[in-house]
Amino acid sequence: MDACAALADSIDRLAARGHSNRRFLRELGRAAGVRRGPLWVLDAASGGRNHLRGRGFRRHVDDRTDGQARHFAGTVAVAARIGGPLTRWLTTVVLRDPPGSADGRLSEEAIEFARLVRSGDLSQADAAEWVRDRLCRAAG
Numbered sequence: 478m479d480a481c482a483a484l485a486d487s488i489d490r491l492a493a494r495g496h497s498n499r500r501f502l503r504e505l506g507r508a509a510g511v512r513r514g515p516l517w518v519l520d521a522a523s524g525g526r527n528h529l530r531g532r533g534f535r536r537h538v539d540d541r542t543d544g545q546a547r548h549f550a551g552t553v554a555v556a557a558r559i560g561g562p563l564t565r566w567l568t569t570v571v572l573r574d575p576p577g578s579a580d581g582r583l584s585e586e587a588i589e590f591a592r593l594v595r596s597g598d599l600s601q602a603d604a605a606e607w608v609r610d611r612l613c614r615a616a617g
Contacts, residue, residue: 506554
């Protein structure tokens with residue numbers, strides 16, 4: 478399965494719902510098995526659930542596992558709640574994903590995605606295309 482394309486498609490469907498930017502980012506976390514309520518932290522700490530198994534990510538963010546869509550969506554959900562700096566620290570120190578690794582680069586992309594959407598610099602309507610252009614192998 479092309480999990481990156483499926484992730485982008487799910488972002489398109491989510492954008493059509495018209496949520497606030499903050500809720501949009503939190504809802505995206507559900508693709509990674511991160512619930513919306515107060516138990517989100519348990520889901521995030523346990524790694525969530527892999528609802529979008531498969532590959533399809535560009536080489537620079539591909540760790541050759543079927544969990545990159547979960548990784549991206551989960552990191553977005555965490556960054557939406559606690560911000561980029563703390564999320565970056567957690568992914569680097571707790572998850573031990575060095576910045577130069579595929580997972581480290583994917584985490585950085587997720588943190589940037591959350592920042593752009595939260596600030597309004599990236600509209601929800603354009604969010605799926607951002608993922609396709611920057612992350613999906615089929616896009617280029």
